[in-house]
Amino acid sequence: MAITTWMETAPGNMTTMRTTTTTTVTPTIPSACSGNVALWSLTRCGAWRLTSPRANSGWRTSASGRSPSFLTEVVFQPTRNIRHSFEVNSHRILSPRAMAPVLSQSGLEGLRNYKYKPAGYTILDDLHQPVWNYITAKWLPRWLAPNLITLTGLITLLSSYVVIVYHDVDFSGGVPQWNYLVAGIGLFIYLHLDCLDGKQARSTGTSSPLGQLFDHGCDAFAVHLVLLMMMTSLQLSHDWKVVAAMLYVFIPWWLAHWEEYHTGVMVYGSGLWGVTEALYAVFGIHMYTYFVGPIGWGWRPFANTFTEEHLRGNAVSQALAAMPLNEVLLVSCGMAGIGLFCQQVDRVYRLTGTKLLLKTSLPLEERGDKQLGHWAATSHLLQILWTCIGCGTLLMLPVVPKHHARALFEIHGINYAFQATRLILAHMAKVPFEIAAWPNVLIGVQLANHVLKLHDPVQVAYAVLAGISVMYLVYVTRVIGEICRSLGIRALTI
Numbered sequence: 001m002a003i004t005t006w007m008e009t010a011p012g013n014m015t016t017m018r019t020t021t022t023t024t025v026t027p028t029i030p031s032a033c034s035g036n037v038a039l040w041s042l043t044r045c046g047a048w049r050l051t052s053p054r055a056n057s058g059w060r061t062s063a064s065g066r067s068p069s070f071l072t073e074v075v076f077q078p079t080r081n082i083r084h085s086f087e088v089n090s091h092r093i094l095s096p097r098a099m100a101p102v103l104s105q106s107g108l109e110g111l112r113n114y115k116y117k118p119a120g121y122t123i124l125d126d127l128h129q130p131v132w133n134y135i136t137a138k139w140l141p142r143w144l145a146p147n148l149i150t151l152t153g154l155i156t157l158l159s160s161y162v163v164i165v166y167h168d169v170d171f172s173g174g175v176p177q178w179n180y181l182v183a184g185i186g187l188f189i190y191l192h193l194d195c196l197d198g199k200q201a202r203s204t205g206t207s208s209p210l211g212q213l214f215d216h217g218c219d220a221f222a223v224h225l226v227l228l229m230m231m232t233s234l235q236l237s238h239d240w241k242v243v244a245a246m247l248y249v250f251i252p253w254w255l256a257h258w259e260e261y262h263t264g265v266m267v268y269g270s271g272l273w274g275v276t277e278a279l280y281a282v283f284g285i286h287m288y289t290y291f292v293g294p295i296g297w298g299w300r301p302f303a304n305t306f307t308e309e310h311l312r313g314n315a316v317s318q319a320l321a322a323m324p325l326n327e328v329l330l331v332s333c334g335m336a337g338i339g340l341f342c343q344q345v346d347r348v349y350r351l352t353g354t355k356l357l358l359k360t361s362l363p364l365e366e367r368g369d370k371q372l373g374h375w376a377a378t379s380h381l382l383q384i385l386w387t388c389i390g391c392g393t394l395l396m397l398p399v400v401p402k403h404h405a406r407a408l409f410e411i412h413g414i415n416y417a418f419q420a421t422r423l424i425l426a427h428m429a430k431v432p433f434e435i436a437a438w439p440n441v442l443i444g445v446q447l448a449n450h451v452l453k454l455h456d457p458v459q460v461a462y463a464v465l466a467g468i469s470v471m472y473l474v475y476v477t478r479v480i481g482e483i484c485r486s487l488g489i490r491a492l493t494i
Helices: 105-112 123-138 146-167 177-204 209-233 240-263 275-292 294-298 315-322 325-351 355-359 374-395 402-429 437-452 457-487
Strands: 002-010 014-025 040-043 048-050 072-078 084-088
Touching (some): 146 177, 177 209, 209 457, 275 294, 437 457
Antiparallel strands (some): 002 014
């Protein structure tokens, strides 16, 4: 490694001094270029630059005799097993990326060596295995890429969500009865395609870390779609109870990946209840509303449970007796979410930093450059909770007119998918994790605008939504591109 300082003369005779830290490697240059390049250096940002070109019969030089003047493409294999395709232009080497890469070379190497360690399957998962295996073997064509199956499931779920939004933009309910059937079918298809993608990958021999990241990244985006459609089927309006219930789901789902980062094992639920059971429960909610109708959620299951003596002066009994079925489900969801949260935090703080992890789920070679230990776990946990609290506060903002409330939920949903995907990638690549600051800064600006009343809150909401959406899409496409180039694979084709 060396600190290199050089002078650059720009048009107009303006001279700039630049300094960079470089690591010298010895690439294997194709025979067509052998002897033309004396030294290549890899800067810390990952871009290659020519430090000592030679002018001979293989190069046409400019009048000064110092810089190549023709355009060609050179592909080489360095000794560090890093593959790059770059262009030699008249005065500089063009990097394949205009911006600094998301993943470092050590991150890409960690991603190549990633191994998924699920905690196990539930009874319902085991019952579905023969069905999923049969569909994969008999129905799915061999040319169908696993990631395309994942993406199809997400698009199906998103399409059913668009149908719901079209008829219930302001959470007022009263959508056509067939909307609940559409929501249920969309979720059912998403559930099973989400389980078939991995089996198709193993069947076709195309399993890769990108597939795992693609699967979990789509799940991170799908969480808010599932919850918002469930909210419509439950005939719930935009209030604090709904926001709290949503956070009871968002936080444990995110912390499952936080736990995986620090312990090496993904745990969500128990041996009797997991993601499959949760999605089937939401599917049941959609079907109940479709067949029984919205009026079914007004039933009070505890109305006749308590006698007048129990109700007299007992606030808890009175509250339960007056609670409709949809609110009973919200309370149950909240209790389950709190229970999961406590279990996740307990497992992480009990295991992190112990020798047990070194011998079992997180050996030394799988730690890479991760930030581990109690302090790191606490830092990550506080970042996650702070982000969720900020988004929860955002969701409670009064929006006038009411039909713009969806923008707030989309801001939260997309930011959640963005930040959770960063944590998933950090675990797989074995690199440090931190929350992306700019999306949270934009949300902070929106909250400040609500207090100070500097601008129309509706316009600010849509501006923030557009900004976070662009950040998320740019991040996702860059990560997929970098991984595909590193692994030599394609994302949506075999």
